[in-house]
Amino acid sequence: MRNLLIIISILAFFPAMAASAGPREDVIAQLETLAKSDDANFSGFDAARGKKLFSAKFSTGKPETPSCTSCHSTSPKNAGETRAGKAIDPMALSKTSDRYTDPKKVEKWFRRNCNSVLGRECTPLEKGDFLAFMISQ
Amino acid sequence: MKNNKLLISLLSLPLLATPFVAIADDDNVPPIKSLIVLEECGACHLAFQPAFLPKKSWQKMMGELENHFGEDASLDADSIAKIENYLVANASRKKFRGDKAPQRITELRWFTHEHSEREAKNMMKKLKVKSLVDCAACHKGAEMGIYDDD
Numbered sequence: 001m002r003n004l005l006i007i008i009s010i011l012a013f014f015p016a017m018a019a020s021a022g023p024r025e026d027v028i029a030q031l032e033t034l035a036k037s038d039d040a041n042f043s044g045f046d047a048a049r050g051k052k053l054f055s056a057k058f059s060t061g062k063p064e065t066p067s068c069t070s071c072h073s074t075s076p077k078n079a080g081e082t083r084a085g086k087a088i089d090p091m092a093l094s095k096t097s098d099r100y101t102d103p104k105k106v107e108k109w110f111r112r113n114c115n116s117v118l119g120r121e122c123t124p125l126e127k128g129d130f131l132a133f134m135i136s137q
Numbered sequence: 138m139k140n141n142k143l144l145i146s147l148l149s150l151p152l153l154a155t156p157f158v159a160i161a162d163d164d165n166v167p168p169i170k171s172l173i174v175l176e177e178c179g180a181c182h183l184a185f186q187p188a189f190l191p192k193k194s195w196q197k198m199m200g201e202l203e204n205h206f207g208e209d210a211s212l213d214a215d216s217i218a219k220i221e222n223y224l225v226a227n228a229s230r231k232k233f234r235g236d237k238a239p240q241r242i243t244e245l246r247w248f249t250h251e252h253s254e255r256e257a258k259n260m261m262k263k264l265k266v267k268s269l270v271d272c273a274a275c276h277k278g279a280e281m282g283i284y285d286d287d
Contacts, residue, residue: 064207083208084182085271108212115209 023101028131030103034124042125050133053126060119068117068130076137092137100131164285171223177216181208183273185242186282187227193238195224206240243269 028045035042054076057066064083065071072080072091080088089096100106114122122130166188169175178184187195199221203211212220233239242248251257252269260266266274273279278286 062207062209081267082181083268085267085274086180086182112209112211115203115211 023103024135027100027103027106028128031124031128031131035128038124045125045128045132047129047133047136050129050131053122053130054133058118061115061117062119065113065116068113070117071113076134091134093135094137099134106131166282166284167227168280168282169223169227171220173216174220174223177212177220181210182270183279185272187224188229188282189242189245190229190239191231191233191237192225192228194240195221195228197238198240199224 032042032045035045054068054072055074059066071082071088076092077090077095079090082088089099091099093099110122110127114120114126166186169184169186175184198205199217202217203209239245243252257269257275260275261269264274272284276284276286278284
């Protein structure tokens, strides 16, 4: 009986998995839709712009955190560190393979970190560019 | 030796008017048993055990997460409610003198006293610890609430 239940749930799960390309692609697709509705001329995310955002220094956010690199280290391939000294796994997808797959987690940290660093939310374009850069790394 | 130290700290406790008496019997605190607290409050630093601060501290902190020690640590309302419930239910029940809602454990009198000795200062240098907030750098059992492990 228990085995049967397991088999049924596995069978029920598979079509659902096949239907979407994967959670990371879903996150990007969602951002693309938003970017397009912001700007009709939107022509795709750009890793080079994402790199600029990652390295830029801002004076509009909280003084303790002028840049994404304040915590994520200056290279996406290196581990970072929070202000309290806790290690952060590298942001580059090639180094941390399970990144950007949980849409709630991605949104939560963009909201917090953009607010801390830039003093405002990031736009869908900025978020997509940032992810394009990290995925290319 | 351990007994001596214990005796000395017990004797000195009333003098310090420390709120820590309740947990000082073995210098340990109950570990956190809530997954959401461990996950959300352990993302940037060790998830500090609620028994270190009184109820009022946690209520104040949970009400201003978008400006948490110079950082945005904001959460959705549902998570905030769940976390606050747990922290309040497990908070210290001691009377805190002065500030009734202290926000930093590291500024409580028992804490500055315990960590101003040469031992803590030397450890900080030797282990290159950035800040006293990084409890687990020195107390290997910090996540389990064990602080008398030295």
